[in-house]
Amino acid sequence: MIKTLYGLNCTSDWELVNHGVPQGSILGPLIFLFYINDLPQLVRGIASPIHFADDTSFIVSNFNQRTMNKDIDLVLQIAQKWF
Numbered sequence: 001m002i003k004t005l006y007g008l009n010c011t012s013d014w015e016l017v018n019h020g021v022p023q024g025s026i027l028g029p030l031i032f033l034f035y036i037n038d039l040p041q042l043v044r045g046i047a048s049p050i051h052f053a054d055d056t057s058f059i060v061s062n063f064n065q066r067t068m069n070k071d072i073d074l075v076l077q078i079a080q081k082w083f
Helices: 028-036 065-082
Strands: 002-005 008-011 048-052 055-059
Antiparallel strands (some): 002 008, 048 055
């Protein structure tokens, strides 16, 4: 498949998808919510997760930069383990 992105031609090959939520299904969004529902509890007190559709961002703030860097590392470790 060839797509044009910012004036550049990009190509990709077809791959078999073994996991995920069926696209275009009526139950897909509900199944996704069940899947993602426990992630905010895992990072409570460290970060604030923001969910929009199938995208998740984490907001991490702290007045001490060293502590903030440790919090960011911890959130990324938790998210990686969760995924």
